[in-house]
Amino acid sequence: MQLHSRFFGRGIAALLCASLLVSACGEKKAGGEQRSPDFARLDTFPSTYSVTQSRPVLIQGATLLTGTGEQLENTDLLLKGGKIAQIGQELKAPKDALVVNGKGKWVTPGIIDVHSHLGDYPAPSIESSQDGNEMTSPNTAQVWVEHSVWTQDPQFPLALAGGVTTLQILPGSANLFGGRSVTLKNVPGRSVQDMKFPGAPYGLKMACGENPKRVYGTKGTAPSTRMGNVAGYRNAWIEASNYKKKWEDFLEKGGEEPERDLGLETLAGVLNGDILVHNHCYRGEEMAVMMDIAKEFDFQISTFHHAVEAYKVADLLAENNVCAAMWADWWGFKHEAFDMTEANIAIVDQAKACAMIHSDSGIGVQHLNEEVAKAMTAGQRAGFDIQPKDAVAWMTSNPAKALGIEAQTGSLEKGKMADVVVWSGNPFSVYTLVDQVFIDGELMYDRSDKKRQPRSDFELGIIDAEGERL
């Protein structure tokens, strides 16, 4: 059976609109009268993602970390039609099912990395492959990172072997507005559209702090200070508010059709709630300022990324319903990364804000389970009761929330996409390896079967014309 993604995608877009509680999905507001322009334009480069559904899968007798706060021992998990069909005891294997003996194994939802540069900063890293930062203006909201993604980046299959099923690819942090992000399923694709997560909302990359002011300050142009950064954001939001109003007026009252502007379209998409803000922001002070800017212009920030100081303002994050994506222990590479504490994720989590791990690294993305384990341990050492059943959310359901795809994936719940990782043991051990990865119910990686380990085009014949790279 083929799940054709355009079909699939439309269903999901509808679900997303429900989950996002925004007024602008589709063409009509909840009230039914007022039409809202389609700034997000999900259909311009539509997802062509599809997965062949070969057969159902029954994982028997494993330890499940559901991503919803539960650890289920000796439990069966049935995947069918690309979805999680059933969780329970002694489930009957459907005819032709792939049966996985889960004894001694642990099962988690597929890992979601909310901050990745696979494809836009690919390996090998050479002059011609630096496609993540359009460093020509502090506001490049008009660029879409999917147009940079090299799908044959060999880091994608490495991340898959680390259990990563979904990634958000972001533009870099050189600019105040870096451009649109894209959310991908971690499958081989000839085009980026083949990897696009059907119906996932777009993100807008914004950046606080040192990077934009350094990049433009050293060129002698604005911004050269943090206050210059903030003036840059606010001016752009004023312009975007006007742009949005122009289009709304046009749809309501008619008249001359306003001219399209790619950059303002993206910002207007944020203002009407269709595009999610992903904001590179290290410092507590700057996060507080950004949340006030969001109030000033009436939009929502989804997530602060690289939020090294999130712990200092965790209560504010909770109050404003903003997530924080963090590392376990990176620090010191610049001043805004100096106040690191290993308990960062735990403190944010305990303050009831939405906390998660993120990688920003081709190496880190392969070991997010270990990174979560370190952050969990730091939380326990701080005196918090945080167990694997809780911490697993930091790499599954919470990043799903941040990306606006929590209705589709990120937890082991009936009806969710069957994005599932089978681990050789407790995923929070350095010795545990990924045994199998299922994406939409299909076996995309199997450690014991070379034939089920994808390789990118780049890897063929690259060291040995006849052999394998690995």
Place this chain on the structure above:
Amino acid sequence: MKKIAVFYALVLGVLTAGAQAESILIKGGKVHTLADMGSLESADVLVVDGKVEQVAPALDVSADRVIDAKGKVVTPGVIAPISELGLVEISAASGTNDNAVTGESIGSAFNPVPAYNPKSTLIPFNRAGGVTSAVVFPAISTWDEAAVAAQRVFAGRGFAIKLNGEFNSVEAKDVAQKAYLGETGAQLAGGSRANAYAKVENALSEAKEYRDNRAAIRRGEWRELNYSLADLEALQPVINGTEPLLITADRASDILAVIELAKAFDVKLVLLGAAEGWMVADQLAQAQVPVVIDAINNLPISFSSLGARLDNAALLTKAGVKVAISGPDYVSTHNVYLSRQSAGNAVAHGLPYEEALKSISTNVADIFRLSGGTLEKGATADIVVWSGDPLEVTSYPEQVLIEGEPQSLVTRSTRLRDRHLKPAKGHDFGYRN
């Protein structure tokens, strides 16, 4: 007998007004000696006067301080084989960086010891992560146009430190000279690996020429040399075989070239990088060249490391190469303690467990001739008592001894954690320690 020894040590300690460390008995831990005694499920370690006095399943001795290590794991302290500790505080704050010089022609003579800052925040942080010593090397930044224009491939002289944060914590100077070959060497030498190779060759030749004609050269009665006398002086221990030459190379063919170069000049070589080391593991073993690898870096991040893989450490060790595992390069020198996570990953990909422990301690001490690295009689008492398996990401050091002295495990990370454990409105946090 032992009681008497402890007694004398104590008396001596008093007589020398506290110059001697107290005696410490670490009781009942799982002990990895990484020496002849191997691993002991439950054993006591007696430390007297900064040294390991005895390791045995059950010691009947008293000591000034007893550390209960039941259920814990006891190992030699982690030794970082390559770091910039004490030379870099914040990477992107140039005033806090002393690891690299720009433009200037100094190369092998560059000695960063006077710049070393034992009060750097990186020291307590990595100590709390179980690192008791580190080798500190200078570097050349390929991002620095002036440095690249100077076409230097020798970074200078490495030294070793203890992580006790004391002003006198430089353990050894001139533990190795560092140079770049392979792809980085090419970038630094005007664009070709071959020129980087020629530059090292030329420097070593001139160092010999200088050795053999020192008086005439110093009088100025000699041809003009490419390298300064200071640089050539710094290479003397290298060509005399008393100081190793640490050379970077990742690609298999580059590694073979480096081995040939070292043979030609009879230089004691240590290879740094070796991403494709597994492809030439037998040649490395035969030439007895130890390697310092970033074991968790399996990215084909350049065309020189297309063969990077997670079982590099396992394959090299199996072939008989001495392997040291560094902190992951991608987390910078701030987190060199994470070499243990890399070593854990290496175990998950085939490296025998005790070999992994050695790769972050014993082997590093051997390669750079440092103290520590084993728990046996006479060894420097650089010891970590871990909450559990030291290679496991959920374990952490509970006690760290350096030269027998118990160390503080407080860091800026724990201070900031404790101050902001329950973030809330108001200014109270500013008055919390």
